[in-house]
Amino acid sequence: ALKGISIKGNICTIGAGTTVSELWNHTELNTYFPKLKTHLKLVSSEQIRNMASFGGNFVNASPIGDMTIFFLALNSDITILNSNGNERTLALKHFYKSYKTFDLQEDELIKTIRFKLPTRASHFNFEKVSKRTHLDIASVNSAAHISVENGTISEAHFAFGGVYEIPRYLHKTSEFLNGKSLTPTSILQAQDVMQDEISPISDVRGSSDYKRLLARQLFFAHFMELFPSQFTLNDFIQHA
Ligand SMILES: Cc1cc2nc3c(=O)[nH]c(=O)nc-3n(C[C@H](O)[C@H](O)[C@H](O)COP(=O)(O)OP(=O)(O)OC[C@H]3O[C@@H](n4cnc5c(N)ncnc54)[C@H](O)[C@@H]3O)c2cc1C
Numbered sequence: 001a002l003k004g005i006s007i008k009g010n011i012c013t014i015g016a017g018t019t020v021s022e023l024w025n026h027t028e029l030n031t032y033f034p035k036l037k038t039h040l041k042l043v044s045s046e047q048i049r050n051m052a053s054f055g056g057n058f059v060n061a062s063p064i065g066d067m068t069i070f071f072l073a074l075n076s077d078i079t080i081l082n083s084n085g086n087e088r089t090l091a092l093k094h095f096y097k098s099y100k101t102f103d104l105q106e107d108e109l110i111k112t113i114r115f116k117l118p119t120r121a122s123h124f125n126f127e128k129v130s131k132r133t134h135l136d137i138a139s140v141n142s143a144a145h146i147s148v149e150n151g152t153i154s155e156a157h158f159a160f161g162g163v164y165e166i167p168r169y170l171h172k173t174s175e176f177l178n179g180k181s182l183t184p185t186s187i188l189q190a191q192d193v194m195q196d197e198i199s200p201i202s203d204v205r206g207s208s209d210y211k212r213l214l215a216r217q218l219f220f221a222h223f224m225e226l227f228p229s230q231f232t233l234n235d236f237i238q239h240a
Pocket residue numbers: 002016017042043044045048051052053054055056057058059060064065066067108109110111135136137138
């Protein structure tokens with residue numbers, strides 16, 4: 001029962017025991033996420049993708065877990081089942097409390113992940129920087145899901161890994177962009193908000209300053225990737 005991917009209307013429900021490869025192979029999801037395979041190729045290796053479950057990735061609670069960042073930006077809910085058969089649902093963005101600490105009791109397991117599918121007005125992107133392109137954990141990773149209607153951002157969700165003690169959903173940055181016009185000015189302002197919401201540590205994957213720089217570049221990269229006819233790097237760095 002922990003396995004499987006189902007789509008009903010605009011809602012996708014995924015069993016927490018589902019693997020990255022099962023997501024990769026899902027025909028319908030590849031149409032909702034046209035770059036799904038490109039994104040998932042950045043996650044470990046085929047052997048690991050065949051084994052690694054989403055529940056495992058969430059509970060492993062690495063601040064740079066790729067699939068955690070992916071599902072955070074989709075503003076996913078998780079359903080948790082306890083040994084009495086009772087279920088509760090909470091937003092993944094409220095699951096993590098502090099480093100490797102999360103809202104799960106001894107007798108509970110994550111049963112499903114649920115999120116709204118991207119629409120014609122919404123755009124999803126995933127970015128990852130690591131020392132090696134493949135089979136490496138990220139220095140910084142990020143995902144974004146941005147809805148735009150008539151040039152205005154109607155909904156935005158950003159998640160960053162490797163920049164905080166937990167996989168970080170950017171509450172303030174996401175909120176800041178809601179209702180803003182899709183322009184370099186609002187994106188540059190949002191980048192400032194983003195820098196206030198992160199606090200990367202220096203470690204083997206890079207210094208704190210370097211990770212802040214990576215986070216900035218990935219933040220801009222989302223907009224350049226999702227709206228290539230509107231933005232180039234020059235729109236952002238000449239102001240920075
Ligand atoms: C060589 C290597 C490279 C890797 N590279 C990457 C990478 O590039 N990016 C990345 O994100 N990750 C990477 N990983 C981690 C990997 O993606 C998985 O996150 C990790 O292996 C845990 O998933 P699992 O299914 O194996 O979980 P397990 O090891 O089986 O479980 C991990 C923990 O979660 C608990 N758990 C599992 N499922 C549930 C559930 N449904 N509810 C409650 N608790 C649960 C288990 O009890 C255990 O405590 C890598 C791992 C390896 C070994």
